Amino acid sequence: MTEEIFSRDEIARLIAGSLFGTLQAEEEIVLKDWLKDKENLRLYRRIVSEGDIDAKREFYTSLDMEKVYEKLQNRIRNQEKRSKTKFFYKIGKYAAVLLLGLSVAMVWNHFSEPKDKTVITTEETLAEIEPGNQRAVLVLADGRKVSLEEDKDQSIKSSGDVLIKNRNNTLEYEPSDRKDGSASTRYNTLYVPKKGIYTLILPDGSKLWLNSDSSVKYPEVFTGDQRVVELTGEAYFEVTKAEEEFVVRTKRQDVTVLGTSFNVSAYEDDHFFATTLVEGKVKLSHQGENDVFLAPGESGYLDLGAEKPVVVTTVDVRNYTSWKDGSFYFERHPLGDILKKMGRWYGVEVKFEEEKLRNVLFTGVARKNEPIEKLLEMIRKTALISYSAIKKENGQYEITISEK
Numbered sequence: 001m002t003e004e005i006f007s008r009d010e011i012a013r014l015i016a017g018s019l020f021g022t023l024q025a026e027e028e029i030v031l032k033d034w035l036k037d038k039e040n041l042r043l044y045r046r047i048v049s050e051g052d053i054d055a056k057r058e059f060y061t062s063l064d065m066e067k068v069y070e071k072l073q074n075r076i077r078n079q080e081k082r083s084k085t086k087f088f089y090k091i092g093k094y095a096a097v098l099l100l101g102l103s104v105a106m107v108w109n110h111f112s113e114p115k116d117k118t119v120i121t122t123e124e125t126l127a128e129i130e131p132g133n134q135r136a137v138l139v140l141a142d143g144r145k146v147s148l149e150e151d152k153d154q155s156i157k158s159s160g161d162v163l164i165k166n167r168n169n170t171l172e173y174e175p176s177d178r179k180d181g182s183a184s185t186r187y188n189t190l191y192v193p194k195k196g197i198y199t200l201i202l203p204d205g206s207k208l209w210l211n212s213d214s215s216v217k218y219p220e221v222f223t224g225d226q227r228v229v230e231l232t233g234e235a236y237f238e239v240t241k242a243e244e245e246f247v248v249r250t251k252r253q254d255v256t257v258l259g260t261s262f263n264v265s266a267y268e269d270d271h272f273f274a275t276t277l278v279e280g281k282v283k284l285s286h287q288g289e290n291d292v293f294l295a296p297g298e299s300g301y302l303d304l305g306a307e308k309p310v311v312v313t314t315v316d317v318r319n320y321t322s323w324k325d326g327s328f329y330f331e332r333h334p335l336g337d338i339l340k341k342m343g344r345w346y347g348v349e350v351k352f353e354e355e356k357l358r359n360v361l362f363t364g365v366a367r368k369n370e371p372i373e374k375l376l377e378m379i380r381k382t383a384l385i386s387y388s389a390i391k392k393e394n395g396q397y398e399i400t401i402s403e404k
Contacts, residue, residue, distance in 0.1 A: 015044060042124060125389040126373040129397055132195035132212055132345045134169035141186035141220065148198065160186045162203070162220045172201040173220070191215040192233075195347040197324070202229070205240040209324035212344040213267070234265040236324045239280075253302060253310075254285045262294075263320045270340070273302040276320035284310055326368050328375065332361045335383060339401065346372045346397075348389075353402040357385060380404070 014031045017023040023031065035041050135149040142159040148166050156164040163174040171190060192198050192210045201207050204222050214233020227246045239246045241259030248255040250266035252273045260280020266273050275284055277294040284292040284300045292310045294300050299315045322329035323341070330338050336358030339350040345368060352358050362383045366375045376387050376399070384404045391397050 122387070122389045123373075125391050125397060126371070126376070128391065129346050129348060129372045129389075130195075131369050131372070132197060132347070134198060135196035136171070136190055136192045136198035136210070138164075138171060139189040139191065141188060158186070158188065158220055160220045170199040170201060173203040175203065175205060186220045187217055188220060189215055189217045194344050202227075204242060204246075206246065207238045209236045211235065211323055231264060231266055233267050234263070234323075236263045236321055237261065252286065252304065256283045256285065257281070263317075265320070270337075271304050273304065274320070275300045276315060276317055278317050278321060286310060322365075323368070328364075328366045328368060330365070331363050333363075334358060335360045335362055335379070335385070335401065338362055338379075339399075342372070342375060343399075348372070348397040348399055350399050350401065353400060357401055357403065360385065 011031075011034060014023065014027055014034075017027065018031055035044055138146040138148055138156070140146070140156075140158055144159075146156055146166075148169075148171060152166060152169075154166050156166060158164060165172045165174070190198065190200055190210060192212060192214050194213045196212050198210050199207065200210060200216065202218060202222075203220065204227055206227070208216065210216055211234035214231070214235060216232075216235060217230040219228075222244065225244055227242070227244050228249060229247070230249045232250070235248075237246075237248065237257075238261045239257050239259050246257050246259075248257075248264055250264065250273065251268065252266060253275070255262070255264055255275050257280060260282060261278040262280070262282055263276045263278070264274075275282065275294065276299040277296050279296050282294050284294065286292075286302060286309070289309055292300055292312060294312065297314055297317060298312055299320065300310045300312050302310045316331055318329045319331050319333065328338075328342065336352070342348075343350045360383050362379055364378050364382060366378060379385065380387060386402045386404045387399055388402070389397060389399045
């Protein structure tokens with residue numbers, strides 16, 4: 001409505017007046033009304049951005065000083081006669097506002113030229129990106145889907161009459177000593193989307209943290225001589241000790257334990273499979289090859305693109321488990337792996353202008369609840385790279401990494 005009443009020059013004058021503090025009460029109302037529109041607010045922020053060098057260069061190189069002088073003279077002629085002091089004070093004040101108003105109008109024209117809609121400043125784009133939070137979807141055996149973010153602090157009844165509690169961002173199954181085979185045929189799936197994390201306590205009391213873009217499938221009641229779950233993505237497990245083996249099945253490898261704490265990363269779009277043991281003992285089985293056993297503080301790394309068995313190395317387990325405690329912790333990790341993890345948490349796509357940049361090693365730690373820009377700035381300063389960000393027309397955020 002405001003744009004229909006006032007011309008672009010008038011709105012530019014109001015923006016300039018807001019910066020100099022010369023607006024009347026009714027003018028402030030008009031400007032605030034205009035700023036309610038998100039596109040207008042975005043344009044306003046770009047115009048008044050102190051760091052927008054291109055805008056200032058556009059203004060200073062394009063300003064027609066003769067037109068400025070002519071407009072200024074017209075404003076002065078229209079003013080009532082006042083004392084000299086007040087008169088010159090007003091001239092200076094109006095000159096400043098007029099000059100700034102003209103610059104705003106020119107910058108406005110510069111930014112309003114028909115361009116690709118995806119092009120907005122990196123600073124604005126990053127400010128829109130929020131970190132992930134506690135969110136997940138439970139898919140029951142009968143096909144029902146329950147959003148755990150929406151149904152917080154509620155009890156859920158499964159098709160097999162198993163009681164499931166959703167409390168404090170943790171999904172917990174009522175312990176059961178039932179051994180009937182029918183219950184084991186009813187499987188539930190917990191899915192955590194990008195920008196999410198969730199905690200699950202299984203029917204046997206075992207606890208797991210499910211990372212972003214991951215899912216785990218499990219029976220409503222464990223029966224038989226094994227406790228089997230199927231994992232896609234990443235999860236950290238604290239397994240309750242029992243006579244029955246606990247098996248984590250993935251597309252590439254099985255992890256078998258009796259009672260232990262470990263992390264499994266098995267994303268289908270990663271080039272590796274990794275199991276990191278915190279305490280206890282685990283066995284890795286891979287396509288009929290000799291089993292590999294891990295001791296605490298060891299990681300079994302399977303490069304899916306290499307023709308060699310699992311490589312076992314001693315590691316700092318914080319590199320592989322800190323995500324569940326709210327931190328990114330990396331020690332000489334390739335940027336390609338780091339930014340893929342970051343992308344899952346913040347819900348962004350990351351691309352590299354040059355493939356070699358994926359292999360740049362980085363060491364650092366950051367809280368996952370921090371703005372994405374803080375993490376990127378830390379990487380930029382340490383790894384000597386540059387970055388830019390855009391929001392595409394489909395709403396997806398994209399970050400590009402380039403050489404500094």
